[in-house]
Amino acid sequence: MNIDGKTALYLVVGDPIAQVKSPGLYTDWCVAHGVNAVFVPFQIDATEGAQVFDALRHVPNLGGLIVTIPFKPLAADQCQVLSPRARAAGAANVIRPIGDGQWAGDALDGVGCVAALRARDTEIRGTTVQLVGAGGAGASVAAALAEAGAARLAVDDLDAGRAADLASRLRREFPGVEASTGRLDPQEVTIFVNASPAGMAEGDPLPISPDAFGPGKLLVEMIMQPARTRLLEAAEAAGGAVVPGREVLDGQVAETLRFFNLS
Amino acid sequence: MNIDGKTALYLVVGDPIAQVKSPGLYTDWCVAHGVNAVFVPFQIDATEGAQVFDALRHVPNLGGLIVTIPFKPLAADQCQVLSPRARAAGAANVIRPIGDGQWAGDALDGVGCVAALRARDTEIRGTTVQLVGAGGAGASVAAALAEAGAARLAVDDLDAGRAADLASRLRREFPGVEASTGRLDPQEVTIFVNASPAGMAEGDPLPISPDAFGPGKLLVEMIMQPARTRLLEAAEAAGGAVVPGREVLDGQVAETLRFFNLS
Known part of the structure; x- marks a missing residue:
């Protein structure tokens, strides 16, 4: 894969993070399909989730987040637009920026x-x-x-x-x-x-x-x-x-x- | 390259970011040398540098930062340990975590x-x-x-x-x-x-x-x-x-x- 300054960045956030398989799974898919994007593990101290999520609104080349334990309920709270199923679940496991620092979330585990x-x-x-x-x-x-x-x-x-x-x-x-x-x-x-x-x-x-x-x-x-x-x-x-x-x-x-x- | 949950993450921070070559340069080096680490572009809105740098202290799998325009003076301010040459330059272009949320910085452009x-x-x-x-x-x-x-x-x-x-x-x-x-x-x-x-x-x-x-x-x-x-x-x-x-x-x-x- 060729990472450059235009590569879209996707973070897999959780705590712990060493066990996640999704960074490799999705990055490999992007490489195979010629998409200039990379998925990387991004551990966040469990108690600091809100601060770090807030900061990530100011990262313009962020393509999105895949959210795992323990941040799924927080992720739902952080979204300005949430699918009915994510509202029903009270949790979001994916987030994408939709402009003006706003985020859309969904619950795709199900x-x-x-x-x-x-x-x-x-x-x-x-x-x-x-x-x-x-x-x-x-x-x-x-x-x-x-x-x-x-x-x-x-x-x-x-x-x-x-x-x-x-x-x-x-x-x-x-x-x-x-x-x-x-x-x-x-x-x-x-x-x-x-x-x-x-x-x-x-x-x-x-x-x-x-x-x-x-x-x-x-x-x-x-x-x-x-x-x-x-x-x-x-x-x-x-x-x-x-x-x-x-x-x-x-x-x-x-x-x-x-x-x-x-x- | 094989990104997994244990991959160390290095961010190249700047605003703008599309022009940077270092993510590919250093990632390729890691792949060639069997080092499980990835360097990715991480754009930060110029006015929000301090907030985002603060948040990055709570990302335990962060291996370090390469800092480019306009964040080098801010990067120096954010480091608890700074080399004499970085102090003299009033700028840091590399940061690595040294534990307890503290950062060490250096000015390696020169x-x-x-x-x-x-x-x-x-x-x-x-x-x-x-x-x-x-x-x-x-x-x-x-x-x-x-x-x-x-x-x-x-x-x-x-x-x-x-x-x-x-x-x-x-x-x-x-x-x-x-x-x-x-x-x-x-x-x-x-x-x-x-x-x-x-x-x-x-x-x-x-x-x-x-x-x-x-x-x-x-x-x-x-x-x-x-x-x-x-x-x-x-x-x-x-x-x-x-x-x-x-x-x-x-x-x-x-x-x-x-x-x-x-x-």
């Missing part, structure tokens, strides 16, 4: 899930969704499914307040969805989403009972490491369909490039 | 000049220097020559106040040098330095009279575009030695890599 479901002709409109885990990624998936026409959506989280806040924001932004907290009767659920960390470590308990799965039921597993969780295997064994974390990410990449007007 | 002179066995100690142009680059060259042992140094600039300030800082930081303002008798001068912009455009007047040159006299021409200025040709025609701007830059690159602990 759109990859919708893209993956559409790619396999799964109808989202009218479905009943059980979300487990209301953190940044879970909130974004819930918002994307609500936007895509889910009829009912129950949010379960160990932090009951966080679940209630998300359900409330979903109702406000997407009045067509019946959003509640806690667990629905599994028989009524069409799409299960695991956006909790349960399943990342070997001995984790299953976040959803395997009895819930079966033909006609779908599991979206947001965990990427390991690629195949016990939950995902249980859903398949019961005859259900699954969308693994990797597929969710792939859908998100295309949407992110579009958001930045790079593709 | 060291390439000293390196180029040493490479051709030109003795600097005891010389008499006529500097024309007391901006950031000129100040840095004057400081580097004073540090290398020049005995007398006269600073000429259209802005008499700027010339007087530089001469005063040179005397303070390097008491061994006799620093003054204005022009010396050309017969007494060993090294002429053109750090003024005169010579960048076609019809510019010569900033130093061609009569000043001759055998045993040396001209350092800081202008790089065009590679051969009329002044440089006049000095050569008179039988004097010349150091073109490109050679000054080459010497600076090696010193910059050392400053960042990359080589």
Whole structure:
């Protein structure tokens, strides 16, 4: 790649930052497509997010930000223009400047899930969704499914307040969805989403009972490491369909490039 | 190159920024030497320098800054540790973090000049220097020559106040040098330095009279575009030695890599 003074700069911001893969992923895409832009890791001390975000408004060659933990809620607060799904999620994971020091933000963690479901002709409109885990990624998936026409959506989280806040924001932004907290009767659920960390470590308990799965039921597993969780295997064994974390990410990449007007 | 979450980030800051060549130059060096670091252009609105510099203290994966117009004096102010030559120049063009949010700065625009002179066995100690142009680059060259042992140094600039300030800082930081303002008798001068912009455009007047040159006299021409200025040709025609701007830059690159602990 040839970096010069006209190269557009995209920052991947988070704390910590060493684990992120997106700088290489998006930079490689730009190189392959002849786009003069570079994505670099940009760690920000967790307590100084607001100061640094403010300063970045004064960097004219900044093409945009990809935002990761713990800055997604702050990123939403910093945007003057926010998509309904980002408002519903209460979080933004992408930001682009729109002139006059103003920023537009979106929550794209969840759109990859919708893209993956559409790619396999799964109808989202009218479905009943059980979300487990209301953190940044879970909130974004819930918002994307609500936007895509889910009829009912129950949010379960160990932090009951966080679940209630998300359900409330979903109702406000997407009045067509019946959003509640806690667990629905599994028989009524069409799409299960695991956006909790349960399943990342070997001995984790299953976040959803395997009895819930079966033909006609779908599991979206947001965990990427390991690629195949016990939950995902249980859903398949019961005859259900699954969308693994990797597929969710792939859908998100295309949407992110579009958001930045790079593709 | 493979950018990942562990890539050290170096910013080339200035306003404007589209003209800078250093991001590619240094990034290519890192790729060729297997160093996981990237240099990117980072434009900062000229009026917002202090705010953005402050914020950059909270970016832990920042390896350093290369500073260009108009931020070199501000960069010096922002450093907790400054080399004598940067103090004398009143400007820093490189900054590296040294922990606890503190920065060390140096003025390396001029060291390439000293390196180029040493490479051709030109003795600097005891010389008499006529500097024309007391901006950031000129100040840095004057400081580097004073540090290398020049005995007398006269600073000429259209802005008499700027010339007087530089001469005063040179005397303070390097008491061994006799620093003054204005022009010396050309017969007494060993090294002429053109750090003024005169010579960048076609019809510019010569900033130093061609009569000043001759055998045993040396001209350092800081202008790089065009590679051969009329002044440089006049000095050569008179039988004097010349150091073109490109050679000054080459010497600076090696010193910059050392400053960042990359080589």
